[in-house]
Amino acid sequence: MAGRTRPTTLKDVAQAAGVSISTVSRVFSSPGRISPETADRVREVARRLRFSPNVMARSLITGTSPNIGVVVPDISNPYMTTLLKAAQKVSRQHSIGVFVADTDDDAEIERQVCEQFAQQTRGVVLCAPRMTTPQIREVSRLVPLVLVNRIVDGLPSIYTDSRAALRELLDELVTLGHQRIAYLPGPVGSWSNQQRARTLAARCRTHGPELIRLPTTTDTYADGIAAASSVIALGITAVMAFDDVLAAGLVEGLRRQGKSVPDDVSVTGHDDILSELVHPGLTTLAGQSSEVGQLAIAQLLDAPSPDQSVAVPAAVVRRSSIGAPAS
Structure with a gap:
């Protein structure tokens, strides 16, 4: 049909990028075998030429999905x-x-x-x-x-790896004067939850203070709200939550019971995913997700x-x- 533009091919991309056709093919099939500089140049040329690799055909040739x-x-x-x-x-x-x-x-x-x-x-x-x-x-x-x-x-x-940052934050709470610090856990099957609990427990054994482990949660905002009652009843002055979701819920739960953060209870989270949406702004650990x-x-x-x-x-x-x- 007159005026119809033909699709861009591997050969077109290779010529424009100054590389071989096999190099272009490897950029889209085995990127680990190509230098990052070459791969970036080829992808940029492919975007400019609107080249779309035929992934289904490639999977038939290579035998990989x-x-x-x-x-x-x-x-x-x-x-x-x-x-x-x-x-x-x-x-x-x-x-x-x-x-x-x-x-x-x-x-x-x-x-x-x-x-x-x-x-x-x-x-x-x-x-x-x-x-x-x-x-x-x-x-x-x-x-x-x-x-x-x-x-x-x-x-x-x-x-x-949260271990060093958790120890740093716990030590800061102790320096501020907190002696009844709680850990608000996440799901029981979470490997990260177990690692964070062990890190805090080990630090408290060697440097103090008393660490209170609150009941296990399913890691929801509602779980954080519900935990506020236990925090108040146990006279806890600082809580280190498994993540920002639990921490945000806890801040809201304390507010509902007339308690202020941080004046009455200090609260920290983990992951830095909701921290700026919480009032006051949540001290947390950036989990680099x-x-x-x-x-x-x-x-x-x-x-x-x-x-x-x-x-x-x-x-x-x-x-x-x-x-x-x-x-």
Whole structure:
């Protein structure tokens, strides 16, 4: 048909970028084999020429799926939402599709989803898994896995390392004069929850003060509101919550009972995902969820070493929700 523009080909992109056709092909199929500078140049030329790689044809040639899976325990949690957006950004750069599944914190659903993805994807990013270690190992024999915020020997992982930042924040509360500090836990099956609880307990054993562990929660805003009654009844002056969702709920629960943050109770969170939406501004730990999501996808696409675990350090972000305890 007259005037019809033909589709841009690999050859067109290669000529415009000054590289070989095979190099262009590898940028979109095996990015780990190409230098970042060359890959960025090729992608920029491809965008300018409106080149779209035929991912289905490529999958037939290579025998690999053009998609990956991302499994999360609760897609409504802002930490997971931020992680997913970052993961999709990286996957788009490599023309990879993303299947997302929410397991509702259920280990059995998690296992079933991973088994389904094993038939449909080239690999799975498994975020904060609730399965046991033997179950995760069994799934890893079906499909390549990269774990997020969970360490299992022999499997690659990306995790937020909060230990130093938690100790720093706890020490700051002690310096302010707090002696009855509580930890407001997250889900019982959460590896991150267990790590944070152990870090705080170990610090209190060696440096004081008394650490009170409040009842386990399902990590919802409502759980944070409900915890306010226990905090007041136990005479707790500072609470370190598992994440910002619980911390935000606790601030609201204390307000409903006539208590002020930080004048009556100091409150801290984790992840820095809701902190600026809470009044007063929430002192928290930046969990770097965006960086974690990007690294997890990159690691999955680059076929990492089974023993490769990457720690992303958390950092204290100070706002207005902590202060000296009331007289």
